[in-house]
Amino acid sequence: MSSLPRVAFFADSFHEVNGVALTSRQLDAFARRRGYPFLCVRGASEDGSISDGEHTGIDLRRGWASFSLDRDLRCDPLLLRWRGRIGDALRRFRPDVIHVTGPNDMGILGVxxxxxxxxxxxxxxxxxxxxxxxxxxERMLGFLPAGTRARAGAWAERESFRAVTWFYRLAKVILAPNRELVETIGRETGRPVYLMQRGVDTTAFSPAFRARQDQEVVLGYVGRLQPEKNVALLVDVERALRAAGVENYRFLVAGDGSERGRLQKELLRADLPGVLKGNDLSKAYA
Incomplete structure (x- = not known):
C-alpha cells in the first residue's frame, strides 16, 4: 500500500437529498480537496464520468428494472451489468480498499x-x-389489530437485521455512527467495528447567519419527513406545549417526504419551507 491509501468508494446514495448522500458528498469533496487518490462510483439519472488528477467520479444510470426505496432513492437489481466497465476502472485505479455504504445496488456491485x-x-x-x-x-398493515402489526413488525426487524449483518460480514472492517451500534454490529458480525466520527462545518453553520430578532422559542427539525424518522412526534410535542399553556413557540421543519402534508395539516404554529440548501439552510439553523 502506498503512503496515501487508494480508496474506491461505492455510494448507494450520492445525488439524492438524505443523510447518506450528504455524508458521501462530503467524503468525496474532502478527498478531492486534499488530492487523495479516490474513485467514487455512484448511482445517477444519467451516465457520466469526471476526472481531476487522482480523483475520479463515475455516475451509473439505474435502468428500467430499478424500483423505488424512498422518495428519491432507487435500487437497480440488474446493476451488475456494469461489472465489466467498473472492473476495468478499478484495475486502472488499483485500489487498496473498496469502501461501500450499505447493502443496496452500489454496495453489492462494490463487494x-x-x-x-x-x-x-x-x-x-x-x-x-x-x-x-x-x-x-407496521404502517402498511394499519388495517390490522395493533398486536398483529407489532408482531409482524418485530419479525421484519429481526429478519432484516439478520440479512443486513450477513452482508456486513463480507467486509474486513466496519464503521458505525455511534458506540451502541459499534458494540451491537461487532457482536453480530464478529468483525472489527470502529466509531465513524462526525463533524460540523462551522463556516456554514455559524451564529453569524442569525437574522431573527423575535423572542419566540423555535423548535427545529431538518431531514427527511418520513415515517421512520418519527416526525409525527412533533405533533405530540405541540399538543403537550399547548396543554401546558405555552404559546411562545414555533416549529421550523425543513425537508420533504411523505409526512409533510400531515405536518402541514396538524401543526398549528409551524413553517415548513421544504428542502433548504446553502445560505438558506445556514440561516434556518442559526
Whole structure:
C-alpha cells in the first residue's frame, strides 16, 4: 500500500437529498480537496464520468428494472451489468480498499468486484434498515389489530437485521455512527467495528447567519419527513406545549417526504419551507 491509501468508494446514495448522500458528498469533496487518490462510483439519472488528477467520479444510470426505496432513492437489481466497465476502472485505479455504504445496488456491485479482485472491503453502517423496515411495514398493515402489526413488525426487524449483518460480514472492517451500534454490529458480525466520527462545518453553520430578532422559542427539525424518522412526534410535542399553556413557540421543519402534508395539516404554529440548501439552510439553523 502506498503512503496515501487508494480508496474506491461505492455510494448507494450520492445525488439524492438524505443523510447518506450528504455524508458521501462530503467524503468525496474532502478527498478531492486534499488530492487523495479516490474513485467514487455512484448511482445517477444519467451516465457520466469526471476526472481531476487522482480523483475520479463515475455516475451509473439505474435502468428500467430499478424500483423505488424512498422518495428519491432507487435500487437497480440488474446493476451488475456494469461489472465489466467498473472492473476495468478499478484495475486502472488499483485500489487498496473498496469502501461501500450499505447493502443496496452500489454496495453489492462494490463487494462483488472486491471479491473478484481480492481487494479488502470496508463497509460503513449508515442506516438502521431493520428499524425502517419495521416502521414501514407496521404502517402498511394499519388495517390490522395493533398486536398483529407489532408482531409482524418485530419479525421484519429481526429478519432484516439478520440479512443486513450477513452482508456486513463480507467486509474486513466496519464503521458505525455511534458506540451502541459499534458494540451491537461487532457482536453480530464478529468483525472489527470502529466509531465513524462526525463533524460540523462551522463556516456554514455559524451564529453569524442569525437574522431573527423575535423572542419566540423555535423548535427545529431538518431531514427527511418520513415515517421512520418519527416526525409525527412533533405533533405530540405541540399538543403537550399547548396543554401546558405555552404559546411562545414555533416549529421550523425543513425537508420533504411523505409526512409533510400531515405536518402541514396538524401543526398549528409551524413553517415548513421544504428542502433548504446553502445560505438558506445556514440561516434556518442559526
Amino acid at each position: 462483488y468486484l472486491a471479491h473478484q479482485m481480492g481487494v479488502p472491503v470496508l463497509a460503513s453502517w449508515q442506516t438502521n434498515v431493520h428499524e425502517y423496515g419495521r416502521r414501514r411495514l
